[in-house]
Amino acid sequence: MSFKTALLRSATVGAFIAFAAGAAHAETTPAAPAKTVKHHSRHVVRHAPAKVVEPAASAEEVRALKAEIEELKARLDSTAQAQQATAAQVAETQAKASEAAQNAAAAEDKVETIPEQVNVAVGQLPKPKTDKIYLGPVSLKFGGFIAAEGIYRSRAEGADIASSFNSIPFSGLGGAASLTTATGGSAATGNAASIGHTQELRFTARQSRVSGLAEADVDSNTHLAAYGEFDFQGGAQTANSNESNSYNPRIRNLYLTLDRSDLGLSILAGQSWSLATMTTTGLSPRSEDLPPSIDAQYVPGFVWTRQPQFRITDQLASNLWVGVSVENPQTTFSGTLPSAALRDFVTETAASGFANSNVLSLNHLPDVIGKVAFEPVVLDRKLHLEVFGIFDDFYNREAAGITATPGATPAAALTLTESATQNQNVDTYGGGVGFGVIVPVVPKFIDFQFSGLAGDGIGRYGAGQLPDVTYKYNGTLQPIHETLFLAGLTVHATPSIDVYAFGGQEQASKTYDIDGTTAYGYGTPLVNNTNCFGETSTTTTSCGAQTRTLEQLAFGFWDKVYNGPFGQFRVGVEYSYTERKAFLGIGGAPSTNDNMIFTSIRYYPFQ
Numbered sequence: 174m175s176f177k178t179a180l181l182r183s184a185t186v187g188a189f190i191a192f193a194a195g196a197a198h199a200e201t202t203p204a205a206p207a208k209t210v211k212h213h214s215r216h217v218v219r220h221a222p223a224k225v226v227e228p229a230a231s232a233e234e235v236r237a238l239k240a241e242i243e244e245l246k247a248r249l250d251s252t253a254q255a256q257q258a259t260a261a262q263v264a265e266t267q268a269k270a271s272e273a274a275q276n277a278a279a280a281e282d283k284v285e286t287i288p289e290q291v292n293v294a295v296g297q298l299p300k301p302k303t304d305k306i307y308l309g310p311v312s313l314k315f316g317g318f319i320a321a322e323g324i325y326r327s328r329a330e331g332a333d334i335a336s337s338f339n340s341i342p343f344s345g346l347g348g349a350a351s352l353t354t355a356t357g358g359s360a361a362t363g364n365a366a367s368i369g370h371t372q373e374l375r376f377t378a379r380q381s382r383v384s385g386l387a388e389a390d391v392d393s394n395t396h397l398a399a400y401g402e403f404d405f406q407g408g409a410q411t412a413n414s415n416e417s418n419s420y421n422p423r424i425r426n427l428y429l430t431l432d433r434s435d436l437g438l439s440i441l442a443g444q445s446w447s448l449a450t451m452t453t454t455g456l457s458p459r460s461e462d463l464p465p466s467i468d469a470q471y472v473p474g475f476v477w478t479r480q481p482q483f484r485i486t487d488q489l490a491s492n493l494w495v496g497v498s499v500e501n502p503q504t505t506f507s508g509t510l511p512s513a514a515l516r517d518f519v520t521e522t523a524a525s526g527f528a529n530s531n532v533l534s535l536n537h538l539p540d541v542i543g544k545v546a547f548e549p550v551v552l553d554r555k556l557h558l559e560v561f562g563i564f565d566d567f568y569n570r571e572a573a574g575i576t577a578t579p580g581a582t583p584a585a586a587l588t589l590t591e592s593a594t595q596n597q598n599v600d601t602y603g604g605g606v607g608f609g610v611i612v613p614v615v616p617k618f619i620d621f622q623f624s625g626l627a628g629d630g631i632g633r634y635g636a637g638q639l640p641d642v643t644y645k646y647n648g649t650l651q652p653i654h655e656t657l658f659l660a661g662l663t664v665h666a667t668p669s670i671d672v673y674a675f676g677g678q679e680q681a682s683k684t685y686d687i688d689g690t691t692a693y694g695y696g697t698p699l700v701n702n703t704n705c706f707g708e709t710s711t712t713t714t715s716c717g718a719q720t721r722t723l724e725q726l727a728f729g730f731w732d733k734v735y736n737g738p739f740g741q742f743r744v745g746v747e748y749s750y751t752e753r754k755a756f757l758g759i760g761g762a763p764s765t766n767d768n769m770i771f772t773s774i775r776y777y778p779f780q
Contacts, residue, residue, distance in 0.1 A: 181463040206313045304779065308390050317383035317402070318743075318775045322376065322467065327768040329373035334380045335406060335469035336769065338637045338723050341753045342369035343765045345705040345716045367708050369765060379405040380469050381774075382425065394435040400459065402426040406469060411530045414503045415633050416478045418444060420527070425479060430458060437488035441498075447478040448498040448542040449561055449634055451609035451624050456486045456494045456546050462611060462622065464661060465673050466727055467747045467771035473723040474659035474677025476607060476626045480540075492548040499541055504534035504567050505633050508643030508685070508695035508719065519650070523669040538566040538600075557611040565630055567601040567642050567650045603630025603641070603652035618665055625658045637679040637723040643695035646688040652681040653695050669733040683756065695719055696756040703760035718755035718763045725751040729771075741780040745773040 306313045322334055330337045345367055384402040391397060407423035418424060428443025438455075446461045454460040464471045471477070476501070504711040506519065523531035544561035559621035605628015612621045630652030632639035637657075642650045661675040685694025696719055705716035729747030736742075747770070754764040 176713070192668065197452055234433050266738065293375065294700055312388050314386045314388075315384065315779045316386070316777075317779065318381060318777045319378070320381045321378055321774045322380060323770075323772040324373070324375050324377065324434075329368050331368075331373070333375070333406065333469075334377050334467075334771075336751075336752065336767075338470065338473050338725070338751055339639060339720050341751060341765050341767045342367060342703045343606045343716050343718060343753075343755075343763045344356065344369045345707050345763070352744045371706070374417060381405060384426075386648045386778050394433055396432040396434065396757045397430070398432075399429045400426055410530045412528065412531055414480075414533065415505055416638065416758075417650045418479060418481070418501075428458070439486045439488075441482070441484040441486075444479060444481045445484075447476075447480055447482070447500055447634070448484055448496055448544050449563060449607060449626070450477045451559055451611070451622070452546070453557060453611060455488065455548070456496045456544060462609075463729060464659070464675050464727075464730065465663065466675065466749075467745055467773045468727070468749065468769070471636045472659060472661075472677040472749075473679045473725045473751070474625075475636045476624060476634050476657055476659075477636065478634055491702040492550075494546040495544070495545075497541070497543045499539040500538050502536035502538060503633060504536060504638045504642060505638070506534075506631075506642055506644075507640035509576070509693050509697050509700060509717075510644050510717050511646055511648050511693050534567070535568045535570070537568050541724060554613050554616060556613075557609075559607075559609040559624075562606050563607070563626075563628065563631060563634070564602070564604040565641075567603060567630060567652065569601075569648075569650055570601055571597055571599045584634065599649065601630075601642070601650040601652060604628050605631040605634075605655075607657075620665075621663045622661070622663075625656070627654075627656045629654050631655055631657075632679075632681065635679045636677070639681050639720060639723070640695065643684055644693055646686045646691070646693040651684055651686075651694060653684045656680050667728075669736065670730060673728070673731045675723055675725075675727045681721060698757060700756070700758035701760065702755065702758035702763055705755070705763035706761065716763065718758065720753055720755040721756045724754075736780075737777045739778075741777040743773070743777070745771075745775070747771040747773075 179495055213641065271376045304314055324334060326332075326336075328341055330340055330342070332340075353724065368730040382402060382404040384400070387399045391398045402425040404423055404425055407419045407421040409421050412418075412420045424444055426443075426445050428441055428445045430441045430442075432438070434758075441458055445458055448456070449633060451462045452460045453462045461477075463473055463477075466472055480501040482500040483518055484496060484498035486494055488494050504519075520532050520534050523533055527533070541564040542561060544559060547558045549556055549558070605626050605627075607624070607626035609624035610622065613619070614621050626634060630641040632641045632655050635657045636654070640653060642652050643649050659675065659677040659678045665671045666672050681695065683694075683696035687693075687694050687697075687699075690699075700717045702716065702718050702720060705718050727747060727749040729745060731743055731745040734742050734744055749769045749771075750766065751769065752764060752766045755762055
């Protein structure tokens with residue numbers, strides 16, 4: 174072994190020993206290796222960097238470990254705090270649970286102390302009222318009322334609860350009704366008293382009525398309904414088709430409806446209020462705006478009939494409706510008439526289905542009525558506006574080619590005409606235009622309404638029942654021009670009391686012809702009114718006055734003295750003052766009046 178090789182081995186062993194010694198003292202005296210390195214030879218110094226790296230790395234790890242230890246301590250502290258908070262919450266929850274258990278126990282004790290009588294009292298309370306009965310998919314709803322009513326009139330009309338405004342007797346002979354002697358004979362001559370000087374008082378229950386409504390929804394858009402309403406005011410011998418179809422049993426309404434809500438279309442078929450009658454909501458049936466009067470004939474100026482009809486209405490917008498109906502026709506007559514031969518046929522005697530005293534007019538075309546209803550909002554008030562028109566046809570069989578001779582009956586000419594087949598059917602047309610408006614002056618407190626109708630041959634549409642037509646001298650039908658107006662104010666004084674005031678007028682125009690010294694028609698100046706003014710007469714001529722104007726003021730109130738689960742109980746009182754004025758004729762223009770008082774007690778079990 175050479176000296177050089179020995180030297181290298183000695184250096185290697187020395188370096189190894191130095192490295193081991195440094196590693197042994199690294200954790201306690203980190204700076205020692207550096208000092209040891211400085212005392213070694215130059216060759217050892219060259220290896221010093223390798224020996225320093227390991228202690229430096231170990232110090233870094235120590236610092237990391239210390240940091241991790243500090244973090245773990247922090248986590249332990251945080252966990253300890255959370256455990257303390259959780260323990261506090263658990264203790265609080267346990268306390269609340271204990272308190273709740275105590276409260277529950279106390280409440281249970283209180284419930285057990287409630288008297289058993291409470292349950293008995295609850296069982297005695299009225300059950301919730303349902304206003305419908307269901308038969309499968311069809312619902313049934315009943316209505317109507319029982320009425321006990323009283324009537325007083327200062328001039329006897331011989332009428333029940335429905336007044337005869339156009340028959341109020343004058344103070345002279347021959348009013349609407351006449352007195353009879355004790356033996357039953359007529360007392361219309363000599364010094365006999367007129368019915369116009371007598372009063373009348375009666376009680377009645379005939380305005381009582383019953384109604385029923387059946388409804389079914391075929392689907393979400395198709396709705397079916399049938400409605401019937403009946404009362405007891407029919408009189409077989411006086412029944413007619415003029416305004417209310419008063420046959421027995423008396424049908425007020427009896428109709429069916431089909432509604433398509435998606436199309437806004439509604440169809441009505443049957444007997445109902447005329448489309449000319451004002452409504453409160455759109456053109457909907459069963460929303461008719463009737464005066465609140467007790468008098469079953471309502472107020473002069475009120476436009477109405479109840480007739481069989483076919484009606485279709487369409488809702489064009491949320492507040493706009495249009496409708497048209499074809500309704501049962503009828504014609505009323507009055508005036509100074511030409512001879513029966515010239516009048517020929519205008520009516521027919523009732524036969525099958527009628528009493529033999531009933532009379533029907535000749536008609537072959539229906540009355541046609543069209544209406545538009547609009548409900549705008551003005552100053553936060555919803556108004557109801559209507560405009561409508563009526564077309565009617567008057568039909569008769571006339572003797573053609575006959576020249577009237579005043580005071581004579583041309584029987585020979587009539588015979589000749591009929592044998593020559595020169596008679597003919599003749600149509601005379603009439604109609605009118607009407608309107609209506611309802612204004613809530615003070616919403617839910619004061620309501621005002623105003624309506625009217627003007628035209629030719631529309632008398633039967635008024636409550637006063639002025640005539641539709643009269644005759645010309647040659648027998649031709651002549652429609653009478655008439656106007657009707659009604660105004661009313663209703664005050665809802667309290668939730669149970671309504672107070673009302675209504676005023677109405679119906680007026681006819683002169684419609685006549687003069688042939689020589691004889692006047693024919695309605696409102697003629699040659700009619701004999703002499704015996705309309707007194708009870709004493711030396712002739713058998715009665716009062717021939719023809720009505721020009723009917724006017725009435727009516728005041729009343731209704732009080733719902735009970736409104737609850739057992740229905741409604743209402744009490745009403747009404748006073749009306751009515752004037753009947755005639756056209757000027759020979760002897761003057763007579764007039765008369767009637768003071769009427771009505772009382773009503775009604776029970777509505779289904780309200």
